[in-house]
Amino acid sequence: MDRDRQDALYVEASGANAAAMRRVARGYEANADRQRDLLQEMHLELWLSFRSFDGRCSLRTWVYRIAHNVGASHIVRARRMSSRLVDLETLDAGLPAVDGATQVEQRVSAAMVLELIHRLKPLDRQVILLYMEGESAGAIAEVTGVSPVNVATKIHRIKRMLREKYQEGGENA
Amino acid sequence: MPELFEDDGPSIRLTADELCALAEAREKLNKPVSRGVVVVMLALAAWLLYNAVRLDQLWIRIGQAWTLGVIVYLFGPALRPRRRDGISEPCAQFLVGQHEERQRGYREFRHRLLLFIPGIAASCWGGGPEAAAKARGLDPASWLYHFLAGPGPFVVAVATLGLVWFAFGKAAEKAGRDRDEVTGLMAHSR
Numbered sequence: 371m372d373r374d375r376q377d378a379l380y381v382e383a384s385g386a387n388a389a390a391m392r393r394v395a396r397g398y399e400a401n402a403d404r405q406r407d408l409l410q411e412m413h414l415e416l417w418l419s420f421r422s423f424d425g426r427c428s429l430r431t432w433v434y435r436i437a438h439n440v441g442a443s444h445i446v447r448a449r450r451m452s453s454r455l456v457d458l459e460t461l462d463a464g465l466p467a468v469d470g471a472t473q474v475e476q477r478v479s480a481a482m483v484l485e486l487i488h489r490l491k492p493l494d495r496q497v498i499l500l501y502m503e504g505e506s507a508g509a510i511a512e513v514t515g516v517s518p519v520n521v522a523t524k525i526h527r528i529k530r531m532l533r534e535k536y537q538e539g540g541e542n543a
Numbered sequence: 544m545p546e547l548f549e550d551d552g553p554s555i556r557l558t559a560d561e562l563c564a565l566a567e568a569r570e571k572l573n574k575p576v577s578r579g580v581v582v583v584m585l586a587l588a589a590w591l592l593y594n595a596v597r598l599d600q601l602w603i604r605i606g607q608a609w610t611l612g613v614i615v616y617l618f619g620p621a622l623r624p625r626r627r628d629g630i631s632e633p634c635a636q637f638l639v640g641q642h643e644e645r646q647r648g649y650r651e652f653r654h655r656l657l658l659f660i661p662g663i664a665a666s667c668w669g670g671g672p673e674a675a676a677k678a679r680g681l682d683p684a685s686w687l688y689h690f691l692a693g694p695g696p697f698v699v700a701v702a703t704l705g706l707v708w709f710a711f712g713k714a715a716e717k718a719g720r721d722r723d724e725v726t727g728l729m730a731h732s733r
Binding site for chain 1: 555562569629637
């Protein structure tokens with residue numbers, strides 16, 4: 371692929387998905403400085419990847435794959451951190467109830483959920499982040515390579531987990 | 544559902560030219576590390592080569608030369624530039640690839656560790672540790688001299704290798720489990 375086409379694809383893809391990439395970076399790294407470095411790495415890999423873009427999936431799917439793979443690579447590399455990551459089932463059992471009654475509390479709750487996301491293993495994290503982006507189970511399966519059945523199961527678990535914890539929090543308030 | 548996705552994260556605007564420069568800078572960034580490895584390897588190689596030439600005991604020379612070869616064989620591949628293959632694949636496949644690469648790396652390193660044994664054995668057989676003790680002027684009556692003159696150095700070296708071999712085996716097993724976990728999630732997808 372020639373450089374002009376590579377550049378044009380990057381401009382189009384990053385322009386349309388810049389905010390989504392920022393959110394993905396936030397889902398993989400809590401530290402602000404490292405988050406910025408990670409985001410830069412995502413942009414760099416995205417630009418490089420367009421040398422081999424074959425158009426067999428949508429640009430959005432392509433961007434998500436690159437961003438999540440860079441994010442996953444980031445946490446797999448940090449081995450001390452990755453050894454403490456858990457799956458959804460474990461997180462579900464250990465998630466404290468949260469109270470979403472007021473806007474301030476909502477923000478605190480959001481920070482708590484984001485913190486919990488940071489404790490998830492890469493694939494569970496990808497599913498939950500894509501689900502929160504509003505992607506369908508089919509789209510999530512296409513990005514992650516996880517079977518649609520498993521994606522649906524995970525989404526169901528995520529929904530139930532969040533609903534139960536928020537309800538518990540509301541009742542306790 | 545919490546409002547997780549407000550746009551208050553870091554913002555980056557990069558032109559294609561800046562990204563191109565970044566890609567080149569990243570290549571350059573790896574060069575000091577490679578140079579460092581080369582310098583350490585060359586210093587070690589020079590020392591082993593010096594020993595192989597200077598010492599007149601055949602077995603010590605063989606041992607030193609063998610160890611030199613193993614070090615080059617073991618750490619030479621580390622100088623190859625690392626690439627992130629399969630970055631545009633679905634995340635599960637990419638992760639499987641990453642875990643397999645980790646597992647392969649640990650296993651290869653582990654197998655190659657065994658190659659140190661003949662070199663160590665030859666050096667010890669030829670009285671290398673004792674020769675080193677003499678060269679340093681150790682008192683022949685001291686416990687350290689006695690230890691170096693006996694099978695102790697060989698046992699310690701092999702035991703250390705054994706521990707490293709075991710640790711790398713555990714790390715390879717862990718990488719295999721991580722891969723299987725991801726593969727299990729992909730099983731019904733196709």
